[in-house]
Amino acid sequence: MRLLVNSGYVAADVSDGVDAHIRPLSSSVKTVGSHPPPRSAAPGGGAGVEGTSEGGARRVCSVPHTCGDSLEGHSIRRKGATVHVENGLAIGQRIKINRERAGMSRPVLAGLVGKSAEWLKAVENGRLQTPRLSMLLRIAQVLEIEDLAELTGNDHAVPVVVFAGERHAALTEVQAALTDYRIAPRDRQQSAQHLAARLRQAWQIRHSSPDHRTQLGSLLPGLIRDAQSAARTTGPERRTARKLLAGVYQLADFYVAYQPAPELVWMVADRGLHEGYEADDPYVIACSAWSMVQALRDAGRWDEAIGLARDSIDRLTPYVGRGEVSDDWRGIVGALEAEIAYVHARRGRYGDAWAWWERADEVARRLGPAYRHVQTSFSVPVMAAHAVTLGVELRRSGEALRAAEGIEAGRIVSVPRRSRHFIEVAQACTQQGDSRAAYEWLVRSERTAPETIRYNGFAREMVLELMKSPPAGLRGEVRELGHRVGVAA
Structure with a gap:
């Protein structure tokens, strides 16, 4: 007996981006493993890949799934305890x-997963x-259940850690x-000029490092504290x-x-x-909105995501035609x-997805082949x-x-984004049933940036499936x- 996902979707890169963010895995029905975990659970919204960031997916399962066969009783493993759950219970009853x-x-549980008690x-x-698998994963984590099958009634162990990542x-x-x-x-404040230089260096390290997560992990604690302290001063x-500080939070999102x-x-x-609004800077607001749009998208809050993106674009419109603003103002418009x-593709709206892609692509081409928004x-x-x-999202x-x-x-300058691209090509190969090609693209991703594939739910799911049914001779x-x-298989 298996948990069936009749959409064939999985959740997981911001945009590798956040290497950002949820995508279809294959056309065939998958086991529970078809949905890696959310990048986040949306407060007060629906349940929801690196990025989305880098303009990609990061994150939360958005397609309904169904459970196959009947639910049978078994024991729950919860941090050293074993609890029996009765036969024949629905998932809601098990929760x-x-x-x-x-x-x-x-x-309390509702608040911890970003939902209302009702x-x-x-x-x-x-x-x-x-609930979508992403939300079931979040509930299991909050309740400290180590095997998702204890909520779904699946006889086969489904370790939460496999899909939630490390x-x-x-x-x-x-x-x-x-x-x-x-x-x-703090007694000794760093100047804004010095903080700006540190932030620029951190972005450069993030985009150029195969171990980008480890590099950020060493830089962010001090950078966050110093930027927060600077923002609390007067003057x-x-x-x-x-x-x-808004820029530091944008970096921390990755x-x-x-x-x-x-x-x-x-x-x-x-x-x-918040920091963008406090600074009253439309560009900073738009850059921060880009991160929030991805979180909303991965939570399945489509209209809110689109509304925020369009509102941010509208705020910038009066400025982007002026010669005195930098190309980055136009770049963030294209990114939004x-x-x-991306949101339209996640919803399965082919025409809308490509219409907005064409608009963004036109912006990129006007900015020229040498331009890149950091x-x-x-x-x-x-x-x-x-x-x-x-193409992957639209199946x-x-x-x-x-x-x-x-x-x-x-030509994709960002190493994590390049690695995420290889993961997405592997997804397309998986959708076509070409496991050997999928393996080869995953290897390219791992060689490019090991810390992209290691923390990407889509990639982890594909690797797990390949381990269960490896290509001949591999x-x-x-x-x-x-x-x-x-x-681990």
Whole structure:
């Protein structure tokens, strides 16, 4: 008996981007593994790949799924405890039993997964359809259930960690910096000029490092604390400091994506927007909105994502025609248009997706082949890679592979984004049932940036499936790839 996903979708790169963000895996029905975990769970919204960031997906399952066969009783493994669950229970009932046995009230659990108590009550009572897999993963994590099958009733173990990914070694330190709420500024303040130089260097390191997550993990704690301290001061530099702090949060978004702490995704996205509004800077607001749009998209909050993106574009429109603003103002407009295309593709709206892609591509071409927006990687080469993304999302694998043929991957400057591109080509191959080609593209991704594939839910799912059914003659090679990526069959 298996949990069936009749959409064939999986969730997981911002845009590798956040290496950003959820995509179809194959045309065939998959087991529960078809949906890697959310980049985040949306507060107050629907349940929801690196990026989306870099203009890509990061993140949360958006397509309904159904459960196959009947639900049978078995024991729940929860951090050293074993609890029996009765036969024949629906998933909502299983959630309720586990919640009550954990001593957690309905409002508390709902709040921890970004939902209302009324929503959770309706799920538990069967008045709402079964939550998407991304949300089931989040519920399992909050209830400290190590095997997702304990909620779904699947007889076969489905370790949450396989799809939720690993906790990076520096996550605790980054989280501590984000929640350092000291009000008094530090004795020795760094100048805005010095903070700006550190932020520029951090972006450069992030885009050029195969171990980009580890590099950010070492840089972010100090950068976050210093930028937060600078923004709490008074004086002429405060507005500049707020802009820089927003930029630090935009950078942190790439680190917290695909980590088992989805609340941090919403935290940094919301804080970035707040600092942009406080600085009263339309460009900073738009850059922060780009991060929030991805979180909303991966949570399935389509209209909100599109609305925020369009509003941000409208704010910039009066400025982009002026010669005195930098090309980055036009670049973020194109990046937001590409995000709108991505949302439409996730929804399965072919015409709208490509119409917005064409608008974004036109912006990229006007900016020229040498232009690249640092935060989003928006550029001519990345727009070509976005064509692959749309093909995969729309389940037009042939179109995705044809688009990939015309891409010179070396022109994608960002190493994590390039690695994510290879993962998306592997997804297209998987959709066509070509496991050997999928393996080869995953190897290219791993060689390009090991820390992209290691934390990307789509990639981890594909590696797991390859380990179960390896291409002829490649069993050993696939097993080795799985060990390097951190996936055990």
